[in-house]
Amino acid sequence: MQLSIAEENYIKAIYQLESQGQKVSTNAVAHLLRTRPASVTDMANRLQQKKLIHHEKYYGLQLTALGKKQAIHIIRRHRLWECFLVEKLGFRWDEVHPLAEELEHIRDERLIERLAHFLQHPEFDPHGDPIPDAKGSFQQHEQILLSQAPLNHPLRVTRVADQSAALLQYLTQKGIVLGTRLRVLQINAYDGSVEVKLMKKPAFTLSREVAQHVYIQTYGKN
Amino acid sequence: MQLSIAEENYIKAIYQLESQGQKVSTNAVAHLLRTRPASVTDMANRLQQKKLIHHEKYYGLQLTALGKKQAIHIIRRHRLWECFLVEKLGFRWDEVHPLAEELEHIRDERLIERLAHFLQHPEFDPHGDPIPDAKGSFQQHEQILLSQAPLNHPLRVTRVADQSAALLQYLTQKGIVLGTRLRVLQINAYDGSVEVKLMKKPAFTLSREVAQHVYIQTYGKN
DNA sequence: AAATACTTTTAGGCAAACTTAAATTTTAAT
DNA sequence: ATTAAAATTTAAGTTTGCCTAAAAGTATTT
Incomplete structure (x- = not known):
């Protein structure tokens, strides 16, 4: 059953909201x-x-198993194209989202599998989001929000969970990209802002809004 | 002015018919x-x-200068994607047309220019059709139809002017791809069929229908 | 518990792009 | 030069995906 572009966009939006735990x-x-x-x-x-969904009137939408499967396929296409745009065409991570939103709607199984092969089956897209495999399963690796990071521990940035160009450009300008190593000096109990320290740079502060979209992993020691 | 996918398809179709000299x-x-x-x-x-067009009722359609410009942009996108599919993803020349028909509708100037750069600005697509440059000009190189080729002259296949998988697969199977060297032994005056000879293979005959879609260049001697 | 605010659905409409059927115009044939 | 055939346009209707306005349902406040 072939979905229209509009249908795909709805499915994807519902999936996105569901996976954020929202009703x-x-x-x-x-x-x-x-x-x-x-x-x-x-x-x-x-x-x-x-x-593709259940719809209990006045109480919200919910993807069926079928709908979820479709959503994951769309996301796979989206994230593979993002990899292509960054790795092969040289786009920046803050530019690729809208383009991938268009490319993702080309539903050709062989195209996507060949693209994946060409890219050597990447597991994460340029924002650190995991790419589902052809069967639709993806391994969510352990992630911690920067706003909940352990203090004074070596950390590595693994993911930015927001595609807005504004945020991505802001982070880039602060020296934060995927893989950046940093430490959290302190977390302000009042406003949730986070003071971070990158190597060879003066410490600076990120707002709660920003810190809540940046995921990190610990490394070293244990 | 942003065209819809349907509009783009019409523009392209009209361009195609016009450039075949048909009304x-x-x-x-x-x-x-x-x-x-x-x-x-x-x-x-x-x-x-x-x-985008003139339409004289009952007498046919004609692209305006603006329409022609749009058409050429669409064709540029189409042919660049075809190159990508064949050269980077490993598709065969008989598979790429329908896929490129979808990809061509992503109208992002930067995407296309980066794609062109990535492909090293190819001048011809996998079927030998010329790719317009970013300004819309393309150099049609001299071409001769196989059905009008000089007899017993060394020839090289430069273009197949039909995207149908059936024709392309047939030619491939006969050993004819872009760049294939061959000679025409004779052209049958009655049915227009063409007897061709490839190196190290017995001669065989192509029908007029086929020969009218294959373009060649002469080489050697002059 | 009633009133108010907010959310969601229904109803009615619109534009794009298609369809079939009927009317019209052009072309071809006698 | 009519007439018949073919091509084209017009008219009316469909589906998709959106809209606004009004109605109905749910939640919140007092």
Whole structure:
């Protein structure tokens, strides 16, 4: 069953909200897709008829197993294209999201598998998000939010969970990209801001909003 | 002015018919796009309003300068993607056309220019069709139809002017790909079939239908 | 428990791109 | 030069995916 581009975008949005543990309200989807609640209800009916979601009136949307499978395929395509754009065409990590949003809708199994092969089956995209394999499974590796990091411990940046160019450019400018090594000097109990220290640079502070989108891993010692 | 995918497909179809020297009838476009004449008339009105074509009622369609420019951009995208698919992803020349038909609709200037750079600015696609440069000009190099080739002269295949997988697979199987060297032993005056001879292989015959889609260049001697 | 605020759905409409059927125009044939 | 055939356009209707406005349902406050 072939989905339209609009249907794919809804499926992806619902998946995204679900995986953030939020209840998937009509409003939330409308906001994410920059459309209106009435349009979401409209599409919800169609998606339910295609067995891609459950829709309990007034209580929100939920992907079926089938819908989830579709979503993961779309995400696989999206993230592979992001890798391609950065690694092969030389785009920056803050530029690729909108382009991948278009490329992801080309649903050709062979194309995607050959692209994956060409890229040597990457496991993470340029923002550190895991890429599902052809069967749809992905290994979420252990992650800690920068805003909850242990103090004075060697850390490595593994993921930025927000595609906005503004955030990615801001981090880049601060010297933070995937793989950057840093320490957290302190976390401000009042506003949640995080003071970080990169090698050979003066310490600086990141706001809670920023720190809540940056994931790290510990290394060294243990 | 951003064209829809449907509009782009019409523009491309009209360009294709024009460049084959045919008069661009409603019927011809409908046939090419596997739609109905009424749909073509419908779209023709919209395209005319957008100054992309002229439409003299009952007498056919014609691209304006603006329409032609758009068409050439679409073709550039299409042919660059075909190169990518063959050279980087390892697809065969008979597989890439339908995929490129999808990829060509991603209209991002930077993407295309980076793709071109990545491919080292190829001048011809996997079927020997010339790729317009970023400004829209392409050098059509001298070409001769196999069906009009000089007899007993060393020839090199430069282009196959038909994307159908059936033809491309047939030619491949006969040993004919881009760059293949051959001679024409004779051309049958009755049915237009062409007897060709490849190195180290027995001669064989190609029908007029096939020979009219294969272009060659002479080489050696002069 | 009632009133108010907020969310969601329903209803009615619109534009794009298609369809079929009927009317019209052009072309070809007698 | 009519007439018949073919091509084209018009008219009316469909589906997808969106919209606004109004109605209905849910949540919150007092």
